[in-house]
Amino acid sequence: MRRYARTLVAVALATTVVAGTAGWASGNAQQALTGPPPGTAAWRADQVLGRELPDPERDTPSEVSAFFRGLSDRDRQTLVVRHPLVVGNLDGVPAELRYRANARALRSSHDPRYAHLAADPHRQILAFDPRGRGQVAEVFGDLRAARQVSVVVPGSDIDAGTFDRRTDVYGTPAGMARSLYARTGRGSAVIAWAGYTTPVGLGVDAATGSLAEAGADRLTRFDDGLAADGVPTPAVFCHSYGSVVCGLAASRLRATDLVVLGSPGMRADNVRDLHTDARVWAAKDPSDWIDKVPHVEFAGLGHGADPASAAFGARRVPAADAHGHTGYFAPGTESLRAFVKIAEGAHAGLDKRPVLPAR
Structure with a gap:
């Protein structure tokens, strides 16, 4: 009974912190973008190649990949021209073809929110979905030749318009990845992946897991x-609410390392509950406001245990000189130096705290 009472108090405190920080009203409720890429209906109906095209909703990325491997360069280009939004967002399509398709889609867009993405023809845009607030993924480096790959998963308030904003640079997926x-x-190679609907502000969406589940x-x-x-x-770096996404995906995610920074929780009590073979790391600097949010989960509110706590069992990333909630990737910080070692697979000198023993 005492434990139940403590949980209720913690939930009430979490509500107070969020309300006091920015107010529930500051968080606009978001509808998660799910399902196949835009333009799928026209794609399904197209018989231009004389055979059925892979179904973006039902076929696996492996099946999509096999289909595209069997196409001639001419047929691939035909699909890029006719269906750039499908080809550019279809997982399993070769990266080079997706870059080409998304460049075409961006050039055709008349939405000023995406003008900055289209301005540089050398950008390697791996995904571009203009629906809603917009979703983007960008590659830095040569994905085809890379021996090590990292993926950056951002938190709240990130969309196509804020993907690479000039303010608070290291709080953006593009800034972190660069x-x-x-x-x-x-x-x-490093991929900045803003491929899910993120919460806006510190409202109910940020305190619950529905958007994270879709993500x-x-x-x-x-x-x-x-x-x-x-x-x-890849090694996967998950910032803030992005660590909730990564926690829910962990058991299905192919990753060498899961690195969470400024995390409100991963919807797990400890590393063991993530059911992953990846090494799990956590970073939290002393000035990060996320430390004021109680790490609880009750009746759908909150995201559970603190991944940076000793009890969670993650390997600790030094972050004493990072500043605030978005300073972990800032040049010169201990945390960034550690991230580089993890990304390169050269983490032998970092914290080797073992995960919790099996039950």
């Missing part, structure tokens, strides 16, 4: 698409 890639360099499904399929395209197993 910073990591600049220090890993040749032999590596976990999309992240898992994206990861399966990388595998089908022959991309090395």
